[in-house]
Amino acid sequence: MAAAEEKKRVFVKTYGCQMNxxxxxxxxxxxxxDGYVPTQKVxxxxxxxxxxxxxxxxxxxxxxxxxxxxxxxxxxxARAGRQVMVGVTGCVAQAExxxxxxxxxxxxxxxxxxxxxxxxxxxxxxxxxxxxxxxEFAIAEKFDALPAATKAQxxxxxxTAFLTIQEGCDKFCTFCVVPYTRGxxxxxxxxxxxxxxxxxxxxxxxxxxxxxxxxxxxxxxGTDGRSWxxxxxxxxxxxxxxxxRLRYTTxxxxxxxxxxxxxxxxxxxxxxxxxxxxQSGADRxxxxxxxxxxxxxxxxxxxRIRAARPDIALSSDFIVGFPGESDAEFxxxxxxxxxxxxxxxxxxxxxxxxxxxxxxxxxxxEEAVMSERLQRLQALVAAQQTAFNRLAVGRVVDVLFEKPGxxxxxxxxxxxxxxxxxxxxxTERIGTIGRVAIDGLGTxxxxxxxxxxxxxxxxxxAGNATAAETAP
Ligand code: SAM
Ligand code: SF4
Numbered sequence: 001m002a003a004a005e006e007k008k009r010v011f012v013k014t015y016g017c018q019m020n021x022x023x024x025x026x027x028x029x030x031x032x033x034d035g036y037v038p039t040q041k042v043x044x045x046x047x048x049x050x051x052x053x054x055x056x057x058x059x060x061x062x063x064x065x066x067x068x069x070x071x072x073x074x075x076x077x078a079r080a081g082r083q084v085m086v087g088v089t090g091c092v093a094q095a096e097x098x099x100x101x102x103x104x105x106x107x108x109x110x111x112x113x114x115x116x117x118x119x120x121x122x123x124x125x126x127x128x129x130x131x132x133x134x135x136e137f138a139i140a141e142k143f144d145a146l147p148a149a150t151k152a153q154x155x156x157x158x159x160t161a162f163l164t165i166q167e168g169c170d171k172f173c174t175f176c177v178v179p180y181t182r183g184x185x186x187x188x189x190x191x192x193x194x195x196x197x198x199x200x201x202x203x204x205x206x207x208x209x210x211x212x213x214x215x216x217x218x219x220x221x222g223t224d225g226r227s228w229x230x231x232x233x234x235x236x237x238x239x240x241x242x243x244x245r246l247r248y249t250t251x252x253x254x255x256x257x258x259x260x261x262x263x264x265x266x267x268x269x270x271x272x273x274x275x276x277x278x279q280s281g282a283d284r285x286x287x288x289x290x291x292x293x294x295x296x297x298x299x300x301x302x303x304r305i306r307a308a309r310p311d312i313a314l315s316s317d318f319i320v321g322f323p324g325e326s327d328a329e330f331x332x333x334x335x336x337x338x339x340x341x342x343x344x345x346x347x348x349x350x351x352x353x354x355x356x357x358x359x360x361x362x363x364x365x366e367e368a369v370m371s372e373r374l375q376r377l378q379a380l381v382a383a384q385q386t387a388f389n390r391l392a393v394g395r396v397v398d399v400l401f402e403k404p405g406x407x408x409x410x411x412x413x414x415x416x417x418x419x420x421x422x423x424x425x426x427t428e429r430i431g432t433i434g435r436v437a438i439d440g441l442g443t444x445x446x447x448x449x450x451x452x453x454x455x456x457x458x459x460x461x462a463g464n465a466t467a468a469e470t471a472p
Contacts, residue, residue, distance in 0.1 A: 010036040011045035015062065016053025018249065019211050020090055022162040024051045027089065027116050029149045034120045043073060047085045047123070052092035054177050056351035060092050064104060071106040085126050087111060087119075091181035095355075097135045110135065113167070113182060117145035137183045143192065154203035159402055159431045161205040165193050165233070166212030171252060173279075174290045174358040175319060175350060178213050187218045190228055194236060201242035204431060207271075207400055207414075208237070210248040216255040231259025238269045244433060245400060245416070249275045250317075253291075253298050256305070265308035272309050272459070273343070273418045276302070277317035281336030282329035285322050289358070295336055302340055311459035313343035313388065313417040320377055321350045321370030323361035330373050337380055343388040343417060345381040349374055389419060389446060391460045392438040396451045397421075399436045401429045412445070417460055420445035 010031050014024045027049065028038050039045055048070055053059040070086055077084045087109035088100050094112035101107045108126045111119060112135035122132040143164070154161065168183040169176075197208055212218055215230065222228035223236070230248065237246055246269050253276060263270055276298075280286050283294045305312055318333060337345070349370040352359035392415065399413035399421050411425050413436075422445050423436055435457060440447035 008034075008036045008046045009039040009044055010047040010049065011039050011042045012049045012051060013042075013066065014051045015059060015090065016055060018162055018209065019164055019167070019213065020051050020053060022164045022211055023090070023113060023116060024049075025149065025157065025162075026143070026146045027051070027119060029153060030116065030119055030146050032150075032153065033147050034123070042070070045084065046082075047087065049087045049089055052088060052090035054091035054095045054181055054353070056348060057353070058351070060095075063088065063092050067104040067106055071104070074106055083127075085109065085123065087126075089113070089116065091177065094135050094181040095177060098133050101131060101133065108132070112136070114142055117142050143188055148196065148199060149203075151203040154200055154205065159205055159400065160207040160209070161200045162209050162211050163193065163196055163200065164188070164211045166215055166218040169213045170217075171214060171254075171292070172290055174288065175322065175353065175356055177353045177356060180355055182213055185214060185217055187220045190220045190222050190233055190236070193233065194223065194240070197237055197240050197243065201240050204242075206242065206431060206433070207245035207247070208243055210234075210237075210246070212248075213250065214252050214255065215248045216251040216257075216260060229257055229259055230255075231257065231261075231263045234260070234263045234267060234270055238267045244269060246270050247273065247418075251276050253278065253293050253301055256301055261305055261308045264305060264312060271416045271418070272312040273315070273416065274305065274312055275315045275317075276305075278336065279317060279319050280322065280325070280329070281333035282325070283332075285325055285329050288324065289319075289322060295332065299336070299339060313460070314340060315342055315344040315346075316340075318345060318347040318377060319350050320347060320373040321365035323350065323358055323365065324363040325350075325365055325373075330377075334377065334380060337377070337384070341388075342381055342384050344385050347374060347377050347381065386441075388417075388460070389441055392417075392419065392446055393441055394438065395458045395460070396435050396437050397448075397457045397460075398433050399423065399448070400433050401425070401431065403430060415446070415460075421448050422446070423448050423450060425450055 012024045012028060014020050042048060050063055050066060052063045074084045085108045086106050088107055089111045090113060093110045100110050108131055109122055110133040114137050115134045118134055125132045166187050168185045169178045170185045172179050218230045220228055222232060234246060278298045279289055281295045286294060397415045399415055401411050401413040403412050404427050405412045405422050409424055410422050413421050415421060421436055435451040436448035437451040438446050438448045
């Protein structure tokens with residue numbers, strides 16, 4: 001048999017958040033050590049992994065419909081004499097465990113997010129005809145046990161990278177499954193994070209996004225023997241040669257401490273874009289959600305952050321139709337959005353999750369009411385987003401060029417404010433930061449022209465996008 005035919009192929013489909021994207025990469029790295037090469041074509045895979053999300057009901061249901069399609073493919077492969085192994089990983093695996101294999105017998109392997117380091121051993125069990133289910137919360141650090149990506153693997157992934165620094169959550173918002181699927185808050189040690197960041201920068205990564213379900217709760221013993229929070233960690237990461245841009249997500253308002261806010265003012269590498277979910281603008285709903293802050297606390301916090309970094313662009317998550325949400329409480333959320341002025345936001349209808357306190361309530365909001373609220377909220381956010389993007393038109397901004405564009409002769413990059421920009425330029429610029437004069441506004445991206453040695457780029461101030469300007 002030719003060498004190419006002997007290779008085992010793994011197809012990984014990632015659902016949900018960026019932490020799953022990072023985990024999928026680490027699993028692919030672990031499997032590479034076991035002889036697996038990644039493939040984008042599910043039909044040629046020997047191993048199919050669905051790295052799943054359980055955050056809302058729809059996200060979990062998508063997994064079961066995908067498993068239906070994979071069953072047909074697996075049966076066809078078996079008729080042709082080829083064994084295909086199917087695994088479910090991520091939060092659905094953690095939440096449902098053996099139930100997945102009962103509901104979808106096509107599944108050979110169920111592995112929760114804390115057990116990925118055991119994948120190679122579990123696959124041996126499956127190859128020997130045993131179904132493998134592992135959903136333990138391993139206390140040992142999964143990241144220490146997973147092999148690091150090679151320089152070539154990192155290069156192939158591009159000039160931006162994710163790095164998970166914190167997992168799990170102790171906040172127990174009453175709507176959320178994360179504390180149950182990802183477990184208690186655990187911070188990775190500072191030394192391991194800095195070493196991984198250096199390795200990524202050495203392989204050509206220019207922009208690093210630190211990840212955690214509650215990333216700004218990260219804390220640990222610093223390399224100087226003192227106790228650090230995320231602020232201190234960012235100061236150290238800003239010193240890593242080659243890392244021009246730093247970001248972090250997702251933050252809880254209660255964990256934005258002084259050092260972190262100061263870092264936004266002090267560190268040019270820390271990009272002026274912050275995802276700071278508030279969920280609702282009504283105090284009674286925030287209390288029922290167990291968010292542990294009120295709407296005014298959040299507004300004061302955004303003022304302090306803007307005082308440190310006036311051009312910072314803010315984004316948020318919103319849930320509409322949390323049980324018991326009245327019309328007036330929804331209007332309070334709309335007012336908060338108008339006051340803050342967001343550059344972007346994600347919004348969702350409340351989805352009851354089994355095992356969470358809010359799912360037991362008997363005052364669910366009607367579906368039609370939720371739909372109407374979601375539509376209005378999204379229209380307001382879309383108008384704010386357009387107004388914010390319009391601020392860039394006619395100005396010069398720094399763009400990190402990341403990948404070829406969809407049109408020939410075009411490359412794509414991002415501004416410090418996370419806006420996608422399409423520019424006519426050669427692919428040799430990928431991995432560099434260039435000045436771009438923004439001359440157009442599309443639906444999903446800005447358009448620009450290389451601006452050569454233009455003067456310093458100008459800051460976009462989200463506060464400019466006032467409610468009056470953005471009213472739909
Ligand atoms: N840790 C982050 C925080 O504190 O906001 C967010 C984590 S969660 C993965 C991402 C978003 O999903 C949440 O901010 C929330 O808006 C949404 N979400 C979580 N549970 C939900 C539910 N049961 N129904 C609707 N949306 C939900
Ligand atoms: Fe879920 Fe975020 Fe609340 Fe934690 S802080 S319970 S992850 S919404």
